[in-house]
Amino acid sequence: MQAVNALIRTRLASDVVLINQISEHIIHSGGKRLRPMLHLLAAQAAGYTGAEHVPLAALIEFIHTSTLLHDDVVDESDLRRGRKTANALWGNAASVLVGDFLYSRSFQMMVAIDSMRVMRILADTTNRIAEGEVLQLLNIGNADTTERAYLDVIERKTAVLFSAAARLGAVLAGLPETQELALARFGMDLGYAFQIADDVLDYVSDADTLGKNIGDDLAEGKPTLPVIHAITHGTPEQAASLRRAIESGGVDSLDNIVEAIRHSGAIDYAQARAQAYARSAKSALEALPASPAREALAVLADYSVDRSS
Numbered sequence: 001m002q003a004v005n006a007l008i009r010t011r012l013a014s015d016v017v018l019i020n021q022i023s024e025h026i027i028h029s030g031g032k033r034l035r036p037m038l039h040l041l042a043a044q045a046a047g048y049t050g051a052e053h054v055p056l057a058a059l060i061e062f063i064h065t066s067t068l069l070h071d072d073v074v075d076e077s078d079l080r081r082g083r084k085t086a087n088a089l090w091g092n093a094a095s096v097l098v099g100d101f102l103y104s105r106s107f108q109m110m111v112a113i114d115s116m117r118v119m120r121i122l123a124d125t126t127n128r129i130a131e132g133e134v135l136q137l138l139n140i141g142n143a144d145t146t147e148r149a150y151l152d153v154i155e156r157k158t159a160v161l162f163s164a165a166a167r168l169g170a171v172l173a174g175l176p177e178t179q180e181l182a183l184a185r186f187g188m189d190l191g192y193a194f195q196i197a198d199d200v201l202d203y204v205s206d207a208d209t210l211g212k213n214i215g216d217d218l219a220e221g222k223p224t225l226p227v228i229h230a231i232t233h234g235t236p237e238q239a240a241s242l243r244r245a246i247e248s249g250g251v252d253s254l255d256n257i258v259e260a261i262r263h264s265g266a267i268d269y270a271q272a273r274a275q276a277y278a279r280s281a282k283s284a285l286e287a288l289p290a291s292p293a294r295e296a297l298a299v300l301a302d303y304s305v306d307r308s309s
Contacts, residue, residue: 003054004040004054014101025086025089026068036057036060040169043168044293045183046170053169055109056172058109059110067099067133069098125163132152132160141221155191159195162188164187167187170184185280186281189301197304200225218246218257229270230266278302
C-alpha cells in the first residue's frame with residue numbers, strides 16, 4: 001500500500017495547477033483505499049509474485065475517485081468523508097473535468113501494463129459503472145423502485161469494481177478459470193455487502209462517523225434498501241410519509257422518517273441482507289488455498305458489514 005500511495009501521488013501530477021489541487025483534495029481526503037487493498041490481497045492470495053499489482057491497484061483507485069467526483073456533482077453533495085466536496089469548493093465544471101482526467105490517466109496506466117485481458121476487464125467495468133450511474137439517476141424520486149432495481153444499481157455502480165479488483169489478482173497470477181471466477185464472485189458479493197451496509201449507515205450513524213450529512217440519500221430522493229423495505233412492509237402511514245420524502249426529496253421531518261424506517265424492521269432486514277452477501281463472499285474464498293492473504297480477504301468481508309471502527 002505504501003508503494004501504491006507513492007504511485008498515486010506521482011501519477012496525479014499534471015502541469016495544470018487546478019488538476020493537482022482537486023486531485024490532491026479528493027485522493028488524500030481520508031479514504032480507506034479499500035479497492036486497491038482488495039486487489040493487492042487478491043493478487044497475494046492468488047500466489048502472484050510480480051510487480052504489476054501495484055500500478056493496477058493505483059489505477060483502480062483512480063477509476064473509483066473519478067466516479068466520486070462525478071457522483072458529487074450529480075447528487076449536488078457538499079460533504080464527503082467529513083470534508084467539503086470538490087464541487088462545493090471549485091464548482092461542478094472543474095470537478096467533472098478532473099474526473100475525466102482521472103479516468104483517462106487510469107487508461108494510460110492500463111495500456112502501460114500491456115495486457116489485453118486486463119484492459120478488456122477494466123474497460124467493461126468502467127462501462128458498467130457508467131450504466132449504473134444512469135440507472136440510479138432514473139430511480140431518483142421513484143418511490144416504486146423495487147429491491148431488484150436497487151440491487152441492479154449496486155451491481156453496476158459499486159460491486160463491478162470490487163469484482164474487477166479481485167478478479168484481476170487472479171488474472172495476474174494466471175489462475176485457472178474456476179479460481180478466477182471465485183475471486184470475481186468474492187469481489188461482487190463484497191461490493192453488495194459494502195454498499196447495502198453503507199446505505200444502512202445513513203439511518204443509524206451520525207454525521208461525524210458517516211462523513212456526510214445524515215439523511216442525504218433521502219434528501220436526494222434515493223430509494224435505498226431500508227426505505228424500499230419500509231415502504232413495502234411498514235404501516236400505510238409510514239409508507240405514505242416515506243413516499244412523500246422520496247418523491248419530493250425533502251427531509252423536513254427527518255427524525256420521524258428515520259423512526260418509521262427503524263420501527264418497520266427495515267434496518268434489521270437490510271443488515272441481514274448485507275451479512276448474507278458477506279457470508280457468500282467468504283464462501284467463494286474456499287476455492288483458494290489457505291494463506292494469510294486469503295484470511296485478510298475474509299476479514300475485509302466482515303469489515304464491509306461492521307464498520308463501527
